[in-house]
Amino acid sequence: MQAILRRYHVIEARHAVGWMPLVSLVVGIGIVVFTAVLLPLLPAAVHSFMERAFLIRGLGAVILLNEYTAISMLAFFTGATALMRALVEPRENRSLEMLLSKPISRRAFLSARVGPILLASTVVGAGMSLVTGLVVRPFTGEGSIVSVAGAIGSGLVFTALAVLLLSVLVLPLLRVRDAFQGLLIAFALWMVPMFPSAVLLYRPDLYEGRDRLRDLIVLGPNLLWYDAAAPLLGVLALVVAFVGAWGALMLGARVFERTELR
Template sequence: MRATLRRYRLIEARHALGWLPLVSLLVGIAMVVFTAVLMPLFPPPVITFMERAFLIRGMGAVILLNEYVGIYLMVFFGGATGLIRALVEPRENRALDMLLSKPISRRAFLMARVGPVLLASMAVGVVMSLVLGLVVRPFTGEGANVSVAGAVGAGLIFTALAVVLLCVLVVPLLLVHDALQGLLIAFAMWILPMIPTAVLLYRPDLYEGRDRLRDLLVLGPNLLWYDAAVPRLTAITLAVASLGAWGALVLGTRMFERAELR
């Protein structure tokens, strides 16, 4: 029975993943390298604007800010695409009843489809973070306000955030019947944590007298402001993210076990 279940999980993993993780990984690595090469070629006024807008200093900080967004983007939307393919398309194609007619529980079906997507997304983020540590090295050293440890740690923090959001995304994806609806929900979830950062860019006056709130909410720049504390913050974030991901998956599993399939 265990051998059969392992074989079933392998089949579901191959179906859910396909070439998506490899493509996401290659595109992610290229994005990290391309950003590090491209940003120094921008006109100085553009770099100065970004420094003033996000309260950062130096080319290394400007590069990292863009890299963080890239990691968050690739990990989340690569995973969201896999989840939509694994959970929404069978219901949209009216094939979910047939898939669940096998002698397996709904929980086993859900974990067999969701687990590989989450692990692949996590792997993409980890590799991108490590590559980021390599490309940022020329901008570190004595007097620099960025570090390799801070860059890798921040990349892992964004990876953890993206994976937790993917776990939360499982819940609404179990309820929708259309891939476009699932994509719109995914985009809304992705953009929500970035809204405070956009506020800093367009309405910085809203943070006047609220420095602690700004430091807490402005995701991306705050990891550059407190670069030295990022390695310690990374450990805390990973622990909290693990609990959050587990809770979201438990909720999704219980919903799926009780949900109507129509």
């Protein structure tokens, strides 16, 4: 029975993941390199605006701020697309009952499909983070607020956040019957942690007298402000994300057990 379950997990993993993570990783690395090449070519006024708006200093910090957004988007939406294909599409096509007619529990079905997707998103984010560390190296040194280790660590923080958000996304997708609804939920979920940074850009006065709150929730700039702590934060964030993913799968299995298949 264990051999059958292992083979089942392999088959489901291939179906759920497919080629998208590899394509996303290649595209993501291309975006990281392109960003590092393009941003130095922009007018100095653009760099100065971003430095003032996000309270950062130096071209390296400007580049990293954009790289972190790219890591977050690619890692999250790669996983979100795969989750919708794995969980929402069968319900749309009315094939979910047939898939669960095998002697496989709903818990096994969920873990076999979702687990590989979360792992693939982690690989995409981690790969982009490593390349980000390489491309930012020329902008480090004396007087710079960024470092290679800090860039990689911060990238891992965004990777962990993407995995954690995907784990949360699993729960509503178990109930959704339309891919467009799933996409709207995914986009709204991704926007939530980005909102404080948008507030810093458009309404910085709201953070006046609230420096500690700003340092805590303005994701992206805060990792540049505390670059030295980023490597450790990256490792801790991944641990928290994996624990959170396990918890979300356990909760998702309970929700799935009570969900009507039609």
